[in-house]
Amino acid sequence: MKIFRHIAGIVLGAFGLVIMLGAGVLIFDAVHRVSLGIAVLIFVLLGLLPFAGAFVLLRSTLAAPGNSCPQCGGTEHVTAGVLRHARSWWLFYIFGWLFAALWRASRKQQVRCVQCDTRYLTATAGTRIAGTLLWMFLLMIALIVIIQQLVEAETSLAP
Numbered sequence: 001m002k003i004f005r006h007i008a009g010i011v012l013g014a015f016g017l018v019i020m021l022g023a024g025v026l027i028f029d030a031v032h033r034v035s036l037g038i039a040v041l042i043f044v045l046l047g048l049l050p051f052a053g054a055f056v057l058l059r060s061t062l063a064a065p066g067n068s069c070p071q072c073g074g075t076e077h078v079t080a081g082v083l084r085h086a087r088s089w090w091l092f093y094i095f096g097w098l099f100a101a102l103w104r105a106s107r108k109q110q111v112r113c114v115q116c117d118t119r120y121l122t123a124t125a126g127t128r129i130a131g132t133l134l135w136m137f138l139l140m141i142a143l144i145v146i147i148q149q150l151v152e153a154e155t156s157l158a159p
Contacts, residue, residue: 006061010132013054014139018147020047062129066122069113077111080119102137105130
């Protein structure tokens with residue numbers, strides 16, 4: 001049940017982001033000339049409400065505590081202090097800085113147990129939030145590409 005809430009939250013959030021971007025484009029679109037009131041109504045009802053629903057669905061997942069220590073079972077930990085950064089230049093050059101930053105931030109972090117000094121990898125609130133934003137970003141891009149393909153197919157069929 002928890003995984004379905006997480007997936008539904010990501011899909012709902014990506015859908016809300018796409019609609020909010022679309023409403024923003026409608027405001028400045030010179031061809032369709034949609035009134036500001038209609039664009040704001042679309043932004044709020046079809047964009048912000050699904051995004052707020054995604055926040056409600058994802059709140060419990062993102063605020064969940066991290067893993068406990070594998071050695072002693074302690075729940076208190078601090079960052080390990082290891083200055084190690086895996087550079088993913090290929091992610092940066094192929095997908096851009098936003099994707100590379102979200103990818104790097106979504107990886108598990110090495111922490112040190114306060115009780116027994118054991119180092120282990122765990123997901124923190126920041127890594128969970130970055131991972132969720134990464135999936136929303138990817139799904140949003142996929143939705144935009146699908147919508148663009150549908151619009152192009154419709155315009156090519158019109159006489």
